[in-house]
Amino acid sequence: MSELQKRQIQLEVLRYNPETDTAPRYQTYSVPCLNEWVVLDALNYVKDHIDPTLSYRWSCHMAVCGSCGMMVNGEPKLACKAFIHEYGDQIKVEPMANFPIERDLVTTVEDFITKLASVKPYLIPKSDQPISAGEFKQTPAELKKFKQYTLCINCMLCYAACPQYGLVPEFLGPAAISMAHRYNQDSRDGGRDQRQEVIATDEGVWECSFVGACSEVCPKHVDPAGALQQVKVASTIDWYKEHLMPWVKK
Amino acid sequence: MAKSNKPIFWGLFAAGGTVTAFVTPALVLVTLFAALGAGMDMFTYESIHAFAGWWLGKLIIFGIILLSLWHAAHRLRVTVHDFGVRADTVVAYAVYGLAGLGTLMTLVYLLRI
Amino acid sequence: MSSKPYVREMSKTTWFLSQPRYKRYMAREVTCIFIFAYTFLLIWGLGALANGPEAFSGFLESLRSPLGVLFNLAVLIVTVYHSISWFVVTPQAMPIQRGEEFVPGNIIVNAHYGAWAVVSLIILIWGM
Structure with missing residues (x-):
């Protein structure tokens, strides 16, 4: 030795x-x-x-x-x-x-705690079911779809790395939006419309310019930057559907 | 908080970023060779005019130019903000106005060919 | 106990000089200025094309000036940087799940590089 x-x-x-x-x-x-x-x-x-x-x-x-x-x-x-x-x-x-x-x-981290809570980071079931109906089932593929985002430990390193958060403190930020994305991607969840009201705003995902620093510093390899870009893609499809094809029901 | 209207521009930005990533370097090579006089005589008035006179050629040219313009315009809006200019509304009108002007010019030129 | 948090302000104009990754980000962002300018060069060429053979040879003449050659060279370097920076982040923005697993990012990136090579070849054959 x-x-x-x-x-x-x-x-x-x-x-x-x-x-x-x-x-x-x-x-x-x-x-x-x-x-x-x-x-x-x-x-x-x-x-x-x-x-x-x-x-x-x-x-x-x-x-x-x-x-x-x-x-x-x-x-x-x-x-x-x-x-x-x-x-x-x-x-x-x-x-x-x-x-x-x-x-x-x-x-002082109150700002992050408030923002995280604002995206409703918990399962919002599509409909209430009696306990007798049994558990909400999920396939391994459905779990894999969001699993990496569940690894977030709220350490806020992504906020410390994000220049847009530093420049515009109102920005909702990487971890909060990727946590919203985590629940939006969950097959058991029906709360996306409620979360979009918070994250599809100017101070939400649209303040992000994909610097990518958040994902580079993340100690758990959550890749919040990827989550935010996916939220942008989905929100853009929403917008075009809503404004150019209003006859299409959501 | 209201939902943002940025998706309309971001959609064009993203589509344009993809198109420019695929085609612009090769297009620049073509114009660079033309500038150096080193091409193999494909870059002539006749051949380009024939391509731009074909309906599909017009569509391709219009698509590439439109998406390049709106990609660059939207990214420039963000970049100006990144350099510390906070007059976002004025900047937005300026860059999107420039892209709109370019789009209009392209449309007029293509219809005249 | 009193609380008096100290706020460190970030410089709005020089923040990106503080880290190499921020500089790489800004380098990626300013590619748009070159793409904007180059697109207007294309529109100028298109206008010359619409105005007839003489106008078009005038356009080619301007292209052949030292400034024209230098501009094209600069845009070439910058747009290649744009292409690479765009393709390497595509798996993050558009992941593909097949069955249970996600397709590894490097496969998606390499597929883009392959398609880029094919598209470039077609354009070069068309335009040279």
């Missing part, structure tokens, strides 16, 4: 204390790291041994809870999935871009 490789990392962290600071400032910590660590381990080391005032969110340490999203060397990353060995000895850590900073690496 080889000995674990040790490294001294200069961890440059953007800090902000709303009670005393008027603007964020960088603070550098010298952290003795094992090469097998992730950036979250380095932050935990700082918190435990150097500076207990450092604030950041984390929970599962295994890319499931989606709470440790931050900018690592300018790239939206889960701190628990950003391995030290992929970086040099100087690592810059900042709160997720495009979100207001609450304190240190903690951001």
